[in-house]
Amino acid sequence: MTPKLEDVAKLAKVSKTTVSRVLNKRGYLSQKTIDRVYAAMRELNYHPNVVARQLYKSQTNLIGLLFPTVANPFFGELVDALEKNLYRQGFKVLIGNSMNDPKKEAAYLDQLLIKQVDGLIVGTHNQGIKEYDTANLPIVAIDRIMNADIPIVESDNYRGGELATERLIQRGAKHIIHTNGPIDLETPARRRRVAYEGTMQAHNLEPLTYTVDFNISAKAKKEIFEKIFQEHPEVEAVFAANDVDAALIMNVAQKLGRQVPKDFLVIGYDGTQVVRELMPNLTTIMQPTAQMAEQAVKVLGQRMNNEPTETEYILPVKLWSGTSA
Amino acid sequence: MTPKLEDVAKLAKVSKTTVSRVLNKRGYLSQKTIDRVYAAMRELNYHPNVVARQLYKSQTNLIGLLFPTVANPFFGELVDALEKNLYRQGFKVLIGNSMNDPKKEAAYLDQLLIKQVDGLIVGTHNQGIKEYDTANLPIVAIDRIMNADIPIVESDNYRGGELATERLIQRGAKHIIHTNGPIDLETPARRRRVAYEGTMQAHNLEPLTYTVDFNISAKAKKEIFEKIFQEHPEVEAVFAANDVDAALIMNVAQKLGRQVPKDFLVIGYDGTQVVRELMPNLTTIMQPTAQMAEQAVKVLGQRMNNEPTETEYILPVKLWSGTSA
CATH class of the missing domain: 3.40.50.2300 (Response regulator)
Known part of the structure; x- marks a missing residue:
């Protein structure tokens, strides 16, 4: 049975009016009361009736x-x-x-x-x-x-990670590096990393993921990308976290004398219309x-x-x- | 002397309250009254006091x-x-x-x-x-x-148009085509066209502007760009209305066997950070x-x-x- 507002009130040992006031953030309420009401809501898996709330x-x-x-x-x-x-x-x-x-x-x-x-x-x-x-x-x-x-x-981040990694392996790359956001960031994009690592291992290849925070500047990103080539001169391909990063990586690679796709492969992520218009040659995973x-x-x-x-x-x-x- | 609300009322032959109601769109007003008040405002070059309006x-x-x-x-x-x-x-x-x-x-x-x-x-x-x-x-x-x-x-659209056209002429192009929005569109970007045409004429070159509405689809734009090459196979360079159009033109040119910059030049407009990251090789005019x-x-x-x-x-x-x- 769906829990009701009165069940929350009962469990939290407060009045129905208090629960309602907590939900609608009306009047003075102690943090203790607020916490108790939310704890009861969580325990009962209670979802406030939005329509009722809209009345206030x-x-x-x-x-x-x-x-x-x-x-x-x-x-x-x-x-x-x-x-x-x-x-x-x-x-x-x-x-x-x-x-x-x-x-x-x-x-x-x-x-x-x-x-x-x-x-x-x-x-x-x-x-x-x-x-x-x-x-x-x-x-x-x-x-x-x-x-x-x-x-x-x-979008299907796991499948996206698989598709990208498989493509690079099919094209003959063995030393493939992936860039992704901080691992503690709560985002489904982490599944791309899981898919990349799993796909690499399934092909007896060693996965290596570099952390690149989406929020940092292009300059700071470029420094990380240069480090990839310094620390791993054997790198043959990068599966980038997004298309803008893929473009930056391609620029860094070209400055270091690598030719794309002759001796270095790059695959992006997102595949927006504007990126497909600006860089139709960039292989990428298209989010719908x-x-x-x-x-x-x-x-x-x-x-x-x-x-x-x-x-x-x-x-x-x-x-x-x-x-x- | 700055005109006052009462001057508007006098000229429009209505009360001050009516002018105020027109300004604040309050209560019932006939279209005739509204028109008369606005006509008086225009004639006196009266600017409603925004602070006063905010009171309502x-x-x-x-x-x-x-x-x-x-x-x-x-x-x-x-x-x-x-x-x-x-x-x-x-x-x-x-x-x-x-x-x-x-x-x-x-x-x-x-x-x-x-x-x-x-x-x-x-x-x-x-x-x-x-x-x-x-x-x-x-x-x-x-x-x-x-x-x-x-x-x-x-931004300085005239100077932008000059800079772009001069660059293409310096690089040796003589048959330069410009794309710009519909001429009846009320936008300062028209000055780019004026600057392009003036600069071409100053160099004894014949200007030719194609109209490309910003609002049409990429597909429709590509058709216009293909027509440029069909109708003007002698074209050596395009000064595009914006960077996305420049990229589309570059793609069309490459499909037709033209190599950029060896036998075809393109210059874009806008120069946003993301375009400079995605296409650092695209010469463009940067808007601030x-x-x-x-x-x-x-x-x-x-x-x-x-x-x-x-x-x-x-x-x-x-x-x-x-x-x-």
Whole structure:
């Protein structure tokens, strides 16, 4: 049976009104009471009725989008697609770029959660932001694990990692290096790394992953990429974390006298339209941006209507076959 | 002497309250009255006191950004920079992508102008949208001429056109074609065309401009670019309207057997960070995106405080010297 607000009140040993006030962040509440109510909610797996909550909150018809930066082609394309989908359903979007700035992300959340938006779609990379756990707001994540209650829309990162690694092996490379985000970052993109390492091992090849934080500058990234060639002059191919990094790696390789694809292979990730137009020769894994946006908006709608949702929505990827690998 | 609200009332033969109601879009007003008040405002060059208007309107601390699409690298980078600047000043941004869709732009304006934002920064490409003329809201345009009362922030399009054309001539090209938006589009980017045509003529070369609407699909653009080579097999160089178009032209040229830069030169426009990372070899004109964003936010602030502003702010461009031209 679905737990009710009164079950939470009973377990937390508070009144129903107090639970309601916690959910709607109204009036003075001690941290102890707030913690007790949330503990009871978690124990009972209680999901506040968003429709009921909306009675307290005036609807804004605004949806917040929090992403690292729209200056990156993948997020630019994704935000564009999200805005189009949301607009069709009568929503306008409020956008925050939180790259490099967890304080800004927390501040955005703090302000948005209070009253400014009806829902949130998030794909940021910052860690340790507690506001999500107590956010009494419909939220959908894209490519990011935030907490057990927030559904995730993602592309098939495991299959993407497999496809990329297999392609490089097929093209004859043995010394293949992968770049990926920090391992402690809670993101499904980690599965690309798992797939890469598994595929390498299945072919009796030794995997080697370099950590490259998405949030650092192009200059700092280039230094890491130069180090790859210094520390591993035997490297024949790189499976990069994204297309912009793949381009930077290609530039570093060419400066060091490597010719692509003659004696060095590069495969990217994301495969946005603009990158395919600018660098049609870059072999890459295409994320289904339009479908991801559509799915995220659909799931957010279900959350807003208090309908059941899945925990994870995994959408298929495709290889874009260029000449770089 | 600065005209006052009562001067407008006198000239329009209505009460001061009516002028105020027109300015604040409150209560029932006949179109005839509205038109008469705006005609009087125009005749007297009266600028409504934004501070006074804010007394009627609850502040939202939201700024609307209307651009064609954040999926394009230039607008992605610009919107990212605008959001960062606005956030620092306590504003959040509401974003609309209106590419290809004048109805959506008009609808956005209609909704935003009423109550949702405190100001607007606009860089869209749609034409004939009358909402801007009667918008009683602080507005700044980027790279777009909307009406005489809306200040424009832009980069030095004339100098950019000169720099690009001179570069191609220096590199030995004589048959140089330029692509630019529709000539009836009210945008400062037209000055690039004027500069290109003037520079060509100064060198006794024949200018030839192809019209390529920014809003059409990549496929439709490629068809136009193929036509350039069919209709003008003598073409040695193209000065493209933007970097994405430059990349498409390069692809078309290479498919037709032209080698860049050996027997065909291409120069782009915009020079965003991401394009310089993806295609460092593309010679292009760099727009000062960060400074344009900063200037636009500054001017919007002045408008919101009812301080005087210039009509036009022109910021310097630079050549990014790649190998494509």
